[in-house]
Amino acid sequence: MxxxxxxxxxxxxxxxxxxxxxxxxxxxxxxxxxxxxxxxxxxxxxxxxxxxxxxxxxxxxxxxxxxxxxxxxxxxxxxxxxxATKRPIFDLGGNLLEQCANIIDKKKLLNELWSEIHNCVSLAEGDDEDIKDLVINFRGLRLDLEAKRIARNNGERNATNKEKDIELLIGASVPTEISIKPPKISKNKGT
Ligand SMILES: [Zn+2]
Incomplete structure (x- = not known):
């Protein structure tokens, strides 16, 4: 036309x-x-x-x-x-970028970890004593990590139990989103 x-x-x-x-x-x-x-x-x-x-x-x-x-x-x-009304235009992009950056950071860290482990193994390889030491050290690290994980899980369980107790007491569930915010502090105090 x-x-x-x-x-x-x-x-x-x-x-x-x-x-x-x-x-x-x-x-x-x-x-x-x-x-x-x-x-x-x-x-x-x-x-x-x-x-x-x-x-x-x-x-x-x-x-x-x-x-x-x-x-x-x-x-x-x-x-x-x-x-138009179904998709958030601005939120999504920002979060996605952030998520991508986090994933890349994590990958980098994991790569670093693997390279440390490989270096340790290849350095110790030629010496039986070094290998034994390394095994003991790594086992120690693993036990630490396991203990940490157990402690963390218990902590989470306690927290959710506490939340459940409060919910029982007040007869309502804790809202996932808080819509009531504290009022803004006024700036004209004393004028
Ligand atoms: Zn034109």
């Missing part, structure tokens, strides 16, 4: 990008539409998409010229779809 007034004035390839000079309204105005064939990223010098989140007619014209059946996914903003 909007594309009948558009036409292509010029077309070239530069640095892997396809650049179309799209004219509009009897060639009075032209807009440069940059198209990246590898990821279908499309930008237009009219910047309508960046201002309003709606693909402009020039971008649409290029997609049509390329015989696209549908608009590239990245140009259908979440806010225009039925998913």
């Amino acid at each position: 909007t594309c009948f007034s558009c036409g292509c004035e010029e077309f070239k390839r530069e640095n892997g990008l396809e650049i179309a000079k799209v004219s509009e309204g009897g060639r009075r105005r032209t807009f440069d539409v940059l198209f990246n064939p590898t990821n279908q990223e499309t930008t237009c010098s009219c910047k309508l998409f960046y201002r309003q989140g709606i693909p402009c007619r020039h971008m649409v014209w290029v997609w049509k010229a390329k015989r696209f059946e549908i608009i590239p996914e990245q140009y259908i903003l979440n806010r225009w779809t039925t998913m």
Whole structure:
């Protein structure tokens, strides 16, 4: 519908990008539409998409010229779809990034641990006494870790028991989310 007034004035390839000079309204105005064939990223010098989140007619014209059946996914903003109310837009990204960073940190630590263990084993390998010492040391470490785990589990059980006792007493369960927050301290004290 909007594309009948558009036409292509010029077309070239530069640095892997396809650049179309799209004219509009009897060639009075032209807009440069940059198209990246590898990821279908499309930008237009009219910047309508960046201002309003709606693909402009020039971008649409290029997609049509390329015989696209549908608009590239990245140009259908979440806010225009039925998913808009179902997906948190900001929370998810941050948490995911954080989770990824945590996983990478943990992997790094575990790698360090394994390399320490391997180094110990390869250093002790040639000497029976060293091997025996290492076995004793590692066994000691393992027993420490086991004791720690048992203590931790008991602690958790006690905590949940305590929570259960309180729940029984007040006849309600502890809310998982706290919606009542303490009031803000006013700043106009003494004025
Ligand atoms: Zn445009």
